[in-house]
Amino acid sequence: xNKVGDLKRAVKVGYKxxxxxxxxxxxxxxxxxxxxxxxxxxxxxxxxxxxxxxxANHQPHTMIGDKSPWWRGxxxxxxxYIEVKIYRGxxxxxxxxxxxxxxxxxxxxxxxxxxxxxxxxxxxxINGVKxxxxxxxxxxxxxxxxxxxxxxxxxxxxxKEIRLxxxxxxxxxxxxxxxxxx
Numbered sequence: 787x788n789k790v791g792d793l794k795r796a797v798k799v800g801y802k803x804x805x806x807x808x809x810x811x812x813x814x815x816x817x818x819x820x821x822x823x824x825x826x827x828x829x830x831x832x833x834x835x836x837x838x839x840x841x842a843n844h845q846p847h848t849m850i851g852d853k854s855p856w857w858r859g860x861x862x863x864x865x866x867y868i869e870v871k872i873y874r875g876x877x878x879x880x881x882x883x884x885x886x887x888x889x890x891x892x893x894x895x896x897x898x899x900x901x902x903x904x905x906x907x908x909x910x911x912i913n914g915v916k917x918x919x920x921x922x923x924x925x926x927x928x929x930x931x932x933x934x935x936x937x938x939x940x941x942x943x944x945x946k947e948i949r950l951x952x953x954x955x956x957x958x959x960x961x962x963x964x965x966x967x968x
Contacts, residue, residue, distance in 0.1 A: 790819065793828055813838050866916035867891065878902055891919045895926050908932045913944065 788810040796804035799821045811822040811830040815838035822830040832839065863869070869887040872879055880902045882888045895909045896902055898921060903909070910932055912923050927935065 788819070791828075793824070794821075796823075863917070868917050868919060891916075891924055894919050894921055895924050899926070910935055914948070 790810055790812050792810040793807055794810075796806055796808060799808045801808075804823075807824045807828070808821040809824050809828055809830050810819060811833075812819045813835040814833045816835060818835045818838075820835060822832055825831055868890040870890045870893060871886050872882050872888055872893075873886060878888065878893055878896050879886075881892060881896060889909075891909045891911065892903055903926070906929065908927055908929055910925050910927050911918060912925060915923075
């Protein structure tokens with residue numbers, strides 16, 4: 787019977803094509819004993835068994851929300867729209883994607899109505915700014931009305947002013963960069 791800390795060559799352990807020294811070691815998580823290849827001074831290369839190592843490497847995926855090291859506030863920006871992470875148990879989880887994200891503007895209107903939105907229902911940004919998700923800036927409309935509003939809004943003065951301001955900012959940024967590079 788092997789004792790924790792016993793050292794043997796690979797061939798004696800049963801690894802025919804391996805070389806080196808192995809130590810009889812207990813997993814630090816579950817206590818399962820097994821042969822582990824050693825580093826310098828007889829220290830095991832791995833402190834965990836394969837199953838516990840997999841669990842430890844994938845643990846952040848099981849951590850929820852701000853407990854995860856990959857937490858970035860639960861917000862993502864895709865195509866100009868803000869997406870919010872929601873979890874099982876949330877009454878609006880039915881609107882979420884496979885990864886658990888829902889577009890914030892749709893979530894705001896759903897909370898106002900007190901129900902999940904259907905996929906066919908469209909939420910329109912009144913001022914045309916996709917990341918302005920204030921409740922007063924959002925309205926629920928039919929697909930036909932949305933096409934009409936988008937065509938009319940594309941001609942309105944506010945959109946033209948926004949385009950002009952963006953162009954001016956771009957020009958000023960380019961001229962400032964040209965001056966700084968000299």
